Amino acid sequence: MNQLTxxxxxxxxxLLLSQKTQLEQQLLxxxxxxxxxxxxxxxxxxxxxxxxxxxxxxxxxxxxxAEASLRxxxxxxxxxxxEDFGYCDQCDEPIQxxxxxxxxxxxxxxxxxxxxxxx
Ligand SMILES: [Zn+2]
Numbered sequence: 001m002n003q004l005t006x007x008x009x010x011x012x013x014x015l016l017l018s019q020k021t022q023l024e025q026q027l028l029x030x031x032x033x034x035x036x037x038x039x040x041x042x043x044x045x046x047x048x049x050x051x052x053x054x055x056x057x058x059x060x061x062x063x064x065x066a067e068a069s070l071r072x073x074x075x076x077x078x079x080x081x082x083e084d085f086g087y088c089d090q091c092d093e094p095i096q097x098x099x100x101x102x103x104x105x106x107x108x109x110x111x112x113x114x115x116x117x118x119x
Contacts, residue, residue, distance in 0.1 A: 004086045013080055019104070020073050026066040033059035034092045072105040076093050088112050 004012075034056055078095050079085040088109040095109045108116060 004097060008097050009080065009085065012100050015104045016073050018072065023066045023070045023073065027063060027070070030059040030063035030066065034063070069105070072107070075107070076105040090094055
């Protein structure tokens with residue numbers, strides 16, 4: 001048996017919450033970086049506009065990544081609520097605590113994740 005103890009779940013829960021806060025902040029930062037270029041387009045020179053556009057496209061990809069991670073984290077938190085957290089989506093085996101410490105939003109055990117990565 002390899003089920004998570006309430007203490008371990010508690011630990012992962014606070015990990016997820018702090019990651020959620022970080023991602024929300026990242027999203028806000030990205031939003032404002034994206035917004036700046038649109039607003040200031042006529043006010044800045046050519047070079048700084050290129051610069052700003054580059055920063056904007058970086059912000060767009062940061063935002064996409066943050067949004068994807070945030071979705072996984074919210075899903076994991078939801079699964080905690082319904083006490084369905086820590087099990088592999090594919091084989092239903094408990095996911096190792098060691099793995100969840102690194103990636104608390106993991107939805108697959110290592111074995112299945114390997115298979116998915118190779119597919
Ligand atoms: Zn599995």
